[in-house]
Amino acid sequence: DADVTQTPRNRITKTGKRIMLECSQTKGHDRMYWYRQDPGLGLRLIYYSFDVKDINKGEISDGYSVSRQAQAKFSLSLESAIPNQTALYFCATSVGDTDTQYFGPGTRLTVL
Amino acid sequence: DQQVKQNSPSLSVQEGRISILNCDYTNSMFDYFLWYKKYPAEGPTFLISISSIKDKNEDGRFTVFLNKSAKHLSLHIVPSQPGDSAVYFCAASADGGTSYGKLTFGQGTILTVHP
Numbered sequence: 548d549a550d551v552t553q554t555p556r557n558r559i560t561k562t563g564k565r566i567m568l569e570c571s572q573t574k575g576h577d578r579m580y581w582y583r584q585d586p587g588l589g590l591r592l593i594y595y596s597f598d599v600k601d602i603n604k605g606e607i608s609d610g611y612s613v614s615r616q617a618q619a620k621f622s623l624s625l626e627s628a629i630p631n632q633t634a635l636y637f638c639a640t641s642v643g644d645t646d647t648q649y650f651g652p653g654t655r656l657t658v659l
Numbered sequence: 660d661q662q663v664k665q666n667s668p669s670l671s672v673q674e675g676r677i678s679i680l681n682c683d684y685t686n687s688m689f690d691y692f693l694w695y696k697k698y699p700a701e702g703p704t705f706l707i708s709i710s711s712i713k714d715k716n717e718d719g720r721f722t723v724f725l726n727k728s729a730k731h732l733s734l735h736i737v738p739s740q741p742g743d744s745a746v747y748f749c750a751a752s753a754d755g756g757t758s759y760g761k762l763t764f765g766q767g768t769i770l771t772v773h774p
Contacts, residue, residue: 551702578760580761582764587668587766588766589663589665589748589764589765589766589767590703590748590764591764592761592762592763595760595761597760605761637702637703639702646691646693646708646752646762647693647705647708648705648762649705650695650702650703650704651702652700652701652702653700653701653702
């Protein structure tokens with residue numbers, strides 16, 4: 548079984564719809580992250596959480612919100628999706644003071 | 660402001676030869692550097708890392724070199740194999756400041772190894 552799972556893997560939605568992407572991990576890591584990947588821009592950090600009660604904005608948090616429901620679960624919401632939020636979304640985890648992050652398989656989101 | 664830059668969008672190499680992927684950074688607070696490999700339809704996977712107290716780290720066919728004065732790091736793959744064809748991202752982190760606990764990624768380089 549994968550250590551970091553993301554659901555759904557693919558999603559097509561319409562402008563203005565609310566959508567939630569979910570991430571679960573069995574690695575027992577305390578830190579979780581959400582990134583988006585766009586061609587030519589690499590991975591950019593949306594939100595991150597160092598523990599259940601800690602939520603921080605990344606470099607591109609506008610239009611997104613997150614919820615850390617438990618140590619193992621971190622969800623990303625788009626309250627009102629817009630076409631320029633079409634991208635690959637990745638969840639990642641890490642432990643304590645180590646810098647190495649472990650990524651899920653990604654969610655391909657298309658906003659029409 | 661792109662703090663980590665991979666200026667070559669793509670690289671093509673013959674099987675058995677050396678692949679050299681480059682990365683430059685601007686933030687002098689960065690003190691830990693990582694390389695990730697990404698295959699299509701998968702998430703990035705950790706490949707190799709280096710601390711700023713070192714200038715070289717080796718793991719099998721993969722070696723990362725760090726030149727702090729030039730704010731430059733490179734990943735060498737020797738010998739290159741077709742299975743190495745993927746997108747390679749460099750990333751950096753800092754032990755303090757606004758980059759603490761976060762990774763800043765470059766744009767990625769697509770490596771193609773031809774048989």
